[in-house]
Amino acid sequence: MQAGHPDASLAASAAHAVAxxxxxxxxxxxxxxxxxxGLHSGEAVVAAVSEQAAAVLCEGLGKARNDxxxxxxxxxxxxxxxxxxxxxSYLAEQHEAGTPVRLLAENATGGPAGRTAAYLRLDAVxxxxxGVYGFPWACLYDRRRHPAxxxxxxxxxxxxxxxxxxxxxxxxxxxSPEAYLAAHPGPLSPVPxxxxxDVTLTTGAELSAVRNRAAAAAGLLGLPVxxxxxxxxxxxxxIANALEHGVLPCRVRLWGEAGQVVVRVDDRGxxxxxxxxxxxxxxxxSRSGMGLWIARQLADVVHVGTGVDGxxxxxxxxxxxxxxxxxxx
Numbered sequence: 574m575q576a577g578h579p580d581a582s583l584a585a586s587a588a589h590a591v592a593x594x595x596x597x598x599x600x601x602x603x604x605x606x607x608x609x610x611g612l613h614s615g616e617a618v619v620a621a622v623s624e625q626a627a628a629v630l631c632e633g634l635g636k637a638r639n640d641x642x643x644x645x646x647x648x649x650x651x652x653x654x655x656x657x658x659x660x661x662s663y664l665a666e667q668h669e670a671g672t673p674v675r676l677l678a679e680n681a682t683g684g685p686a687g688r689t690a691a692y693l694r695l696d697a698v699x700x701x702x703x704g705v706y707g708f709p710w711a712c713l714y715d716r717r718r719h720p721a722x723x724x725x726x727x728x729x730x731x732x733x734x735x736x737x738x739x740x741x742x743x744x745x746x747x748x749s750p751e752a753y754l755a756a757h758p759g760p761l762s763p764v765p766x767x768x769x770x771d772v773t774l775t776t777g778a779e780l781s782a783v784r785n786r787a788a789a790a791a792g793l794l795g796l797p798v799x800x801x802x803x804x805x806x807x808x809x810x811x812i813a814n815a816l817e818h819g820v821l822p823c824r825v826r827l828w829g830e831a832g833q834v835v836v837r838v839d840d841r842g843x844x845x846x847x848x849x850x851x852x853x854x855x856x857x858x859s860r861s862g863m864g865l866w867i868a869r870q871l872a873d874v875v876h877v878g879t880g881v882d883g884x885x886x887x888x889x890x891x892x893x894x895x896x897x898x899x900x901x902x
Contacts, residue, residue, distance in 0.1 A: 588709035589700045590733035590741045593724065595716040599737070600626060601633040604677065606739030607711055611675030612640055617667070621645045621660075622679040622713055645676075651892035652873040653688070657695045661702055661854075668706040676703075676710035680727075687760050688893065689723055691874040697730035697753040698852040711735060729753060751849055758848035758877040761887050762835060769794055770827035777816045784809045787827055787836060794829040796891055804890040807871040808836045810864040811886050815840040819884060833873065833891035841883035848877045 590607075594600040608630065611618040619642045620627065631638040647659040660678070667674045680692055696712060703710065714727050728734070729748040733741045748756075770790040772783055788805040796804065808825070815823040819840030826837045851865025868888060869875050878885040 588711075588733055588741055589704060589731055590709075590711040590735050591727060591731035592711055592713050592735040593716055593727065594713065597629045600629050600713070600715075602737055603735045603739050604630060604711065604713065605633045607675070607709075607735065607741075608634065608641065608677070609637070611709075612637060614673070614675075616673040616675040617642065618675045618677070619643075619645055619663075620677040621648055622677055623715075626679055626713055626715075645678075653691055653695060654870045654872050654875070657699070657702075658870050660699075664703055664706045664708055667708070674706075674708045676708060677713065678710060679713040679715075687762065687876060688874055689719075690757060690760060691876065693723075693726050693730055694754055694757060694852070696727075697748075698750045700730075700732060701750055702853060726753075726757070750852075754849040754852065758879070759887075761837070761876050761878045761885055762830065764826060764837060765828055765830070768826045768828040770825065772825050774812070774816065774823045774825065775821055777813075780809065780812055780816065783812065783825055787825065790827050791834045791890070794834050796834045800834075800890050800892070803871040804834060804836060804888070807868040807888055807890070808838070810867045811836075811838045811888065814864040815842070815884070815886075818842060833889045833893070836888045836890070837885060838888075839883060839885045843879075843884075847879055847884050847886070851875070 592600070592603040592607075594603055608618055608620070618640065620630065621644060622630070627643055630641075634641065645660055645663050647663070648656055649659075650656050660676075664674065664676070680689070680696075712727075712731065714724065716724060719727070728744065728746050730750075730753055732744055732747045734744045735741055770787060772786065774780065774783060784805055787808050788801050791801045791804050792798075812823060812825060815838050819842030821840065824839040826839075828835055847865075851869045853866070855863055855866055865875075865886075868886075872888040872890055873893060874887075874889040876887040878887075
């Protein structure tokens, strides 16, 4: 749902913090003050966290746990693009209704390698995409679940850090969304020697036929009908971008991997701005910028690669079992 674009000045009042915890006791010390502050202020406290984290926080909250909503409506981490839009849409609706919200979210990625990288890109840009609604939110990351290099990137995408006493402090290691996205566009998956579809386009007139062939190939690989429709639309948008803005020819390949279907679109263009495009919803009257945004809303994961040989955009479709997270009912 499009709930309008709030004043960007509200972003300054939104607190995007991270709680990096390594034990149940540390989780309670860091996060319970954040939750209680919201309840005391009359905010709607919403927590989309893992079963384990929810149990720990419920124990610490006592009866107050009943005042917390333990899901974001429509949110499931089985596909990252729709998950991000579900949160944005919910915050937009609450902002328009005048309802103050305080949000807890926990990284619950699972599935193929690179999915955490995609989640962190969404986390990075959320400072702007969610921040415009003016609500505070904190992300939970269990240090026991992530390697050191991932935790380093987690710190880079959060402007505030929750300390051991639950107090938020500025983060000197924070990297702006644009800089982070530009530095972390991938990783692209290796293309297997045999693929289900490999076609080269030289004109826009070929788009419709290739889109249909991609949908048919995805169906033969076992992709569910709803996901196949998303693939058809998302791939069509990326291919159209390559045909319009890239340098022909454009190559489209499709294959199955780890229970998902992967589409890769290559062109020989310069790739300026591709890594940072499509994360922010364009205005409805915009004549450009919709293609990659639509693709990012439909695909589970989008990876980008640019180099001397041109650009590559990888789209992954198909639900991934949530890695220890708690889906919305």
